[in-house]
């Protein structure tokens with residue numbers, strides 16, 4: 001694919017402003033939903049979460065609050081990959097914060113065989 005300078009600014013100039021009022025669908029005009037493989041040990045199907053109807057902002061907190069460039073460099077832009085974050089929705093399947101095993105936890109949902 002060949003891009004001209006003005007094609008670059010279509011996306012990059014917009015990042016001077018915040019993404020307040022931008023729908024998840026509109027986020028995907030610049031971003032791709034499929035991140036590919038993010039870890040050898042853990043399955044994280046980013047695109048399935050989006051297809052399930054979760055708003056980007058549920059996980060990418062503060063995206064409406066700051067100019068996008070600033071947001072992109074903020075601590076909350078990309079969630080820290082691990083139990084603490086996943087447990088906000090999958091709490092009954094991950095190890096509890098004290099390391100104890102919840103009854104009937106489905107570790108294999110995320111942890112691929114190894």
Ligand code: HEC
Nearest residue numbers: 002003004005006007008009010011012029030031032072
């Ligand atoms: C369709 C929208 C789009 C177009 C067109 C586009 N970019 Fe980007 N660019 C992005 C997105 C989205 C990211 C952030 C990628 C990520 O981290 O997910 C990015 C990231 C970058 C980065 C890294 C920024 C950083 O701070 O890490 C550079 C450099 C860049 N683009 C340059 C360019 C240039 C040069 C062009 C024109 C040839 C261009 N882009 C065209 C959307 C676009």
Ligand code: HEC
Nearest residue numbers: 011012014015019022026027030056060063069072077078
């Ligand atoms: C007009 C194009 C555009 C739209 C719309 C857009 N983004 Fe971005 N986004 C970018 C670019 C370009 C960057 C890279 C900025 C930089 O590094 O300077 C970026 C960076 C990010 C990052 C940081 C990525 C990383 O690798 O650290 C996240 C997360 C993100 N955007 C989420 C979103 C969400 C959520 C929405 C919708 C609410 C959205 N974006 C809408 C262009 C866009």
Ligand code: HEC
Nearest residue numbers: 024027028031035038049050054055056058059078079081
């Ligand atoms: C269920 C939570 C969740 C939802 C919903 C979600 N994301 Fe993410 N996203 C993540 C996690 C976790 C990562 C970091 C994965 C990793 O560590 O590589 C991520 C990474 C990203 C990145 C950085 C990609 C990179 O290569 O570094 C961008 C951009 C992004 N998401 C955009 C979006 C957009 C746009 C939406 C909505 C259309 C969205 N996300 C919805 C959890 C989510």
Ligand code: HEC
Nearest residue numbers: 043044045048049052054058081082085086088089109110
């Ligand atoms: C904001 C809530 C939320 C967060 C946070 C979240 N998930 Fe999910 N996850 C869901 C929902 C909802 C589904 C059901 C999607 C479907 O299958 O329709 C799901 C489904 C899944 C699935 C099964 C997908 C399939 O193929 O059926 C995996 C694996 C998964 N999540 C991994 C993770 C991991 C790893 C994390 C942390 C990095 C995470 N999730 C964080 C809400 C979340």
Ligand code: HEC
Nearest residue numbers: 039042081082083086090093094095101105106107109110
């Ligand atoms: C919702 C997805 C998900 C489920 C379910 C899950 N994990 Fe994890 N687990 C992760 C993620 C994400 C990481 C961080 C991996 C990385 O950093 O690459 C992780 C990391 C780990 C680690 C490495 C140490 C650490 O805490 O970072 C161990 C051990 C672990 N998980 C055990 C378990 C066990 C045992 C279960 C079942 C009770 C379980 N996990 C269920 C997503 C999950």
